[in-house]
Amino acid sequence: MNVVVVARDHARRQALIQRAEEAGWTVRADVPTEAALSPEDLDGVAAIVIDARDATALSPRAHDGDDLIEPLTSREHDVLEQMAAGLSNRQIADVLGISEHTVKFHVSAVLGKLGVASRSAAIRHAMRQGLVTL
Amino acid sequence: MSDSLAQQLSNDLASAATRTAPSLLLLRGRRGRAATGTALDAQSFLVSDHLLDADDEVRARTADGEITARVVGRDAGTDLALLHAEGGRLTPVTLATDVVRVGEIVLAAGRTWTGLVAHPGFVTHLSGPHQVSPGFRLEQAIHTSLDPFSGFSGGALVNARGEVVGISTSALDRGRGLAIPARDVTRVVDSLRRHGRLRRGYLGISSLPVALPERQRQGSGERGLLVTSIAPGSPADTAQLLVGDVILAIDDTTALRPDDLAGYLSADRVGQRASLRVLRGTNPVQLDVTIGERTSDVR
Numbered sequence: 001m002n003v004v005v006v007a008r009d010h011a012r013r014q015a016l017i018q019r020a021e022e023a024g025w026t027v028r029a030d031v032p033t034e035a036a037l038s039p040e041d042l043d044g045v046a047a048i049v050i051d052a053r054d055a056t057a058l059s060p061r062a063h064d065g066d067d068l069i070e071p072l073t074s075r076e077h078d079v080l081e082q083m084a085a086g087l088s089n090r091q092i093a094d095v096l097g098i099s100e101h102t103v104k105f106h107v108s109a110v111l112g113k114l115g116v117a118s119r120s121a122a123i124r125h126a127m128r129q130g131l132v133t134l
Numbered sequence: 135m136s137d138s139l140a141q142q143l144s145n146d147l148a149s150a151a152t153r154t155a156p157s158l159l160l161l162r163g164r165r166g167r168a169a170t171g172t173a174l175d176a177q178s179f180l181v182s183d184h185l186l187d188a189d190d191e192v193r194a195r196t197a198d199g200e201i202t203a204r205v206v207g208r209d210a211g212t213d214l215a216l217l218h219a220e221g222g223r224l225t226p227v228t229l230a231t232d233v234v235r236v237g238e239i240v241l242a243a244g245r246t247w248t249g250l251v252a253h254p255g256f257v258t259h260l261s262g263p264h265q266v267s268p269g270f271r272l273e274q275a276i277h278t279s280l281d282p283f284s285g286f287s288g289g290a291l292v293n294a295r296g297e298v299v300g301i302s303t304s305a306l307d308r309g310r311g312l313a314i315p316a317r318d319v320t321r322v323v324d325s326l327r328r329h330g331r332l333r334r335g336y337l338g339i340s341s342l343p344v345a346l347p348e349r350q351r352q353g354s355g356e357r358g359l360l361v362t363s364i365a366p367g368s369p370a371d372t373a374q375l376l377v378g379d380v381i382l383a384i385d386d387t388t389a390l391r392p393d394d395l396a397g398y399l400s401a402d403r404v405g406q407r408a409s410l411r412v413l414r415g416t417n418p419v420q421l422d423v424t425i426g427e428r429t430s431d432v433r
Contacts, residue, residue, distance in 0.1 A: 084268055085428055086209040086331045090189040118184060118305045119210040123267050130342050130392035133365055134268055134399055 001025050002044050007051035020049055070113050077131070079106040084123045084132040143239075146294045150241055151252040153296035156225040158289065160195040160245040163187060170244035170289040171217065172301060173224035174323065182287035183208045183215045184305040192217065195245075196224065207326030211267025212314060213287070213305040216326040227290055229316040230297035234276055236260060242280050242302050242311070244289030252292075255280035266306065268396040269334025269428070270322075276300045276313040286311055325401060335399030335406075336428035338368020343391050344380060350416055358382045358413060359389045373410065373423035380413040399425065 003025045007013035017027050028045060072080065075096075082092040089107065093100040107119070116122050126132045137145065163169030163185035171179040171194055179194070186192070191204050194217075201219045208215035234240070236257050243252040255278040262274040276291060282304035291300040291313040300313030314322075325332050341359040358380040364370050381389045385408050387398045403425045410421040 083210060085334075086211060086267065088183075088186075088189050088208060088210075117308060120184070120213055120266065120305050121308065123211050124265070127265065127268050127396045128391065128393050130340055130359075130362070132268060133340050133363070134337055134392065134395045 001046045002028055003047045003049055004028050004045050005049045012051050016049055016051060072110060072113060072131070076106050076110050076113070079103060080110050080122065080126050081132055083107065083110070083119060084126060143294075147239070147241060147252075147254055150292050150294055150296035151243055151250065154227060154241075154243045154252075154290055154292050154298070155250050156197045157227040158197075158243060158245045158250065159201075159224070160247070160285075161186075161192055168244075168246040168285045170285045170287065172288060172290045172298070173226050175226045176224050177220065177222040178206070178216060178218050178323075178327075179203070179224060180288060180301055180319070180323070181215045181217060182303055182305065183210050183213045184303075185287055186215045194219070207330040207332075209267070209270075209322060209326065209332045211270055211332065212272065212318075212322050213303040214301065214314070214319065214322050214326070216323055227298040228296070229320070230293055230295075230299045234260070234293065234299040234315065238299075239294050240278060240299065241292045242278070242283075242286055242289060242313075243292055244283075244285030244287075244302070246285040251283060251285050253280050253283060253286075265393055265397050267332065267334070269399045269401060270332050271397055271400065272314065272318050274315050274318065275306070276315055277307075278311065278313070280311050282309070282311040333401035333404060334428045335401070335403040335425040336369065337395070337399065337423065337425065338365035338370045339363065339375065341381065341389075341392055341395065346380065346413070350380075350413065355382075355388065355390075357390045359392065359395065369423050369426040373421045375410065375412065375421060375423070376414065378414075379419070381410060382413055382418075383411040384408055 005016045020027050089103045090100050093103045114122050114125050157173040159171030161169040164187045169185035171181045173179040203217040203219040206216040206218045238257045241252045241254050258279050259277045264272040266272045287303050289302045290298045293299050300315045301319050302313050304311050339361050340363040341361050344360040346356050361379045404427045406425050408423050412419045
């Protein structure tokens with residue numbers, strides 16, 4: 001069985017290749033380490049072995065978010081607006097008159113709903129989707 | 135006996151690291167992580183916004199002691215925060231004047247609890263411009279062969295001469311590392327210094343991209359931005375824009391996506407007059423608007 005091994009970390013890639021070969025698989029060594037596989041790379045390939053640490057990066061949710069899974073509540077929207085204005089959690093807490101702890105809670109809900117991992121990604125996503133007031 | 139090329143390269147990189155070291159500071163970042171600071175002048179330094187926990191005062195370790203600094207301004211969109219150390223005697227980095235080239239050997243330098251760290255790599259590609267927040271366009275992002283490490287974010291990307299070509303961050307590209315070029319960093323720092331934040335223009339609307347049916351098109355293409363809300367008292371409100379209007383263009387910028395509008399509303403537009411080309415039903419309407427500034431009542 002022809003397989004491709006995908007791992008951004010060189011050492012982990014080597015370890016995965018070894019285990020795949022031990023399992024009797026033929027590892028295609030001529031394809032790139034990164035996740036960006038072209039259709040040519042997958043010619044005659046039966047399986048792709050992905051480093052568990054990279055797997056999250058490959059899932060659609062980790063991408064900069066194409067769709068909104070669940071609509072934001074109006075409070076989450078308020079928080080998102082302030083995030084886009086560049087405010088820190090404490091500043092947002094001051095502006096909205098809520099505790100910093102509550103802000104943190106809303107921020108992680110916003111990141112989760114937008115399917116992004118960071119504040120900066122949330123801002124970019126929200127801007128593109130027209131979620132923030134311009 | 136003269137040094138081999140490999141030895142010369144090794145010497146150059148080691149010198150570059152040594153030259154940068156005095157300009158790098160160490161802070162206790164969010165969740166106890168090491169956060170590197172990069173000194174820009176005797177009293178100010180940059181930190182990665184996503185690692186900066188405190189909002190007012192922070193303690194930072196320099197090459198020869200501890201200092202107290204306060205946050206001047208921060209911006210999550212570019213992941214940069216500017217701090218000021220009153221009476222500080224920091225050693226500033228030397229910013230590279232040349233544009234970084236693909237293929238160049240660079241060092242990502244930072245600090246962790248154990249001391250100086252520097253990882254060598256190559257500039258693999260340059261990308262941009264990127265609209266990273268409403269009103270701020272990053273002209274370029276420097277991508278390297280380097281994976282982020284402890285102390286990476288907020289640290290300096292240094293060329294073989296020991297000049298800083300950019301500030302490293304892991305927060306802008308899904309955990310991968312990149313560097314914001316010195317030129318963009320300077321623009322952000324100027325704004326943070328002057329306004330405490332990245333200034334941005336403001337109309338006061340939310341909008342959605344829409345496709346226009348044939349009979350509604352006004353010789354201006356088939357797309358526009360449907361106004362879905364108008365903030366009371368905002369510039370758009372004053373200009374008598376209505377919910378349901380479709381924005382076709384603002385000045386010469388065709389409004390196809392909210393991104394286009396976000397790109398238009400850069401800091402230098404604040405206070406400027408602009409002309410909105412709008413479709414109201416099937417009637418073309420021209421509205422004059424004065425671009426406001428997006429502010430929050432931060433105490």
